[in-house]
Amino acid sequence: MAAPLKGLILCGGRSTRMQQDKSQIAYHGKPQWQYLYELVQSVIPDVYVSCREEQKATLHTGIPVIMDNVEGAGPSVGLLSASAAYPETAWLVLAVDLPLISEQTINYLLAERKPDKDATSLISPFNQLPEPLIAIWEPSGLKKLQENFAAGRNCPRKTLLNADIFQIENPFSAEQYNANTPEEMREAGRQLGL
Template identity: 75%
Template sequence: MTAPLKGLILCGGRSTRMQQDKSLIAYHGMPQWQYLYQLVHNITPDVYLSCREEQKPALSDEVPMIFDSIEGNGPSVGLLSAHAAFPDTAWLVLAVDLPLISQQSLHYLVSQRQVLKDATSLISPVNHLPEPLIAIWEPSGLKKLLHNFNEGKNCPRKTLLQSDILQIENPFSAEQFNANTPEEMKEAEEQIRH
């Protein structure tokens, strides 16, 4: 049976390299979390922000949130907290540090979804490895992530590499640009302006 698809915007990182909360940067005239929320909401009406409880005052009371419920750091905590809340759900996962991502990349990803795989993932144009944070994680893949996490292996990409996944080349791969530093933020702003 096909797992229902919900959206998950990962906002819970500490943003230490950016020196400000990446989810609040307004690349598109609104906070980045809100821009991504709207993009994903056009694909599935059930979209959640994944964040730490102390971030709540800076975000919106009007959107559903899943707070980190698992001890640890990194994006696996957000993914596994969502999995704990809805164990039979597949998640369209997006990291908040993707200022150039648009509807076309997300529609392409969803159109390629293979529900019998552990995940469907875009391929990174930088290192040609699966993008764990621009992916659809099926419940089976999240169970493998949980097993690895409990074994002290905290890397979602490594879980994907050990799993039965579909990796797809994004025809709009320039949209996968990550902005994690002030310099990358400026670069993204330049690209958005042009």
């Protein structure tokens, strides 16, 4: 039987390369965290935002939040905090730095989910590796991530590379564009017609 599925928007990064909080950039007329939250909530009713304590005040009242409460840095912290809060749950995870993602990619990922695997992950069109932050992590995959994290290996992609995952090519792969720098933010804006 498949684990229940929740959505998780990862906002807890420090955004040092962007020089501003990526979760607050308004590519779609609203903060990016809100755009992604509403996007995922349109297909999965139970969605959470993962963030640092100092970011919580930038979210709207009533938004379900999972605080980054695992010691360490990087995207594993948000995933592991969510897994600690709901250990028997699978998570559809999106990083906040995905300005081009739309419902078609989310629906495709959901349709291809393989709950008997550790994760279902899109393949990066840029390096052909699994995308750990556009993926569905099953409880078994999150357990492996926790084991790696405890052993000092803080890379969700490396966890996926050494796990039993289902990788899929996204027919909408341009939506997997990450914006981590001011230049990439401007390019995303150009692609969105801003």
